[in-house]
Amino acid sequence: MKKIIGKVVVFLLAVNAIIILLITPSEKANIGECNEFACKVNNFRLFASIDLYEKKEKIGTIKGNIFNNIIIEPLKMVGKDGKETANTSYNFNKQNARYIYVKENLTAEMVKVEKLFGSEYIICNKEGEKIAELKVKEKNKEGKIYDNQGELIAEFFYNYFDANIVDIRISKKCKLEEETVIMIFSAYYSDQNNKRK
Secondary structure (H helix, E strand, O other): OHHHHHHHHHHHHHHHHHHHHHHOOOOOOOOOOEEEEEEEEEEEOOEEEEEEEEOOEEEEEEEOOOOOOOOOOOOEEEEOOOOEEEEEEEOOOOOOEEEEEEOOEEEEEEEEEOOOOOEEEEEEOOOOOEEEEEEEOOOOOEEEEEEOOOOEEEEEEEOOOOOOEEEEEEEOOOOOOHHHHHHHHHHHHHHHHHHHO
């Protein structure tokens, strides 16, 4: 009887290991040297915020219209010192478009392009020229930013062991400011959560 129980336990552990391997991305994308961030979503009934971590140290918080589709409120990033370092605003002249500001300077505009499977955003500079593209897989569990040459410069993916954590990797070759990339992913996350309601 003990042998049977032991075999069942080993079998269940093997099945769990296989399931984890299947749902976890096989490898992080090869983007060379990069900076890594973790975003932890804090969801309270009427308020949500995203805590931003670098090397397990909290470096800021993103607040705003994350889970609220009634009030149109832009996102803003606040550093450890309490000062605003980046924010977004809606472009009401274009459908599904946001401006991204870092230290009060317009650094990018993201415009959603409707796709049958997955999501795609065109990232433009302040002159309106395309500089990058965000592509998100169908199940919205991972997204990648490519520059105009098609080179991967940043990615995000959900942590499969904690659905409230999103990991972000930004290549050292990325010409966009890190705050801009983080706000692009946060704006996408906010749009997706509002869309699900």
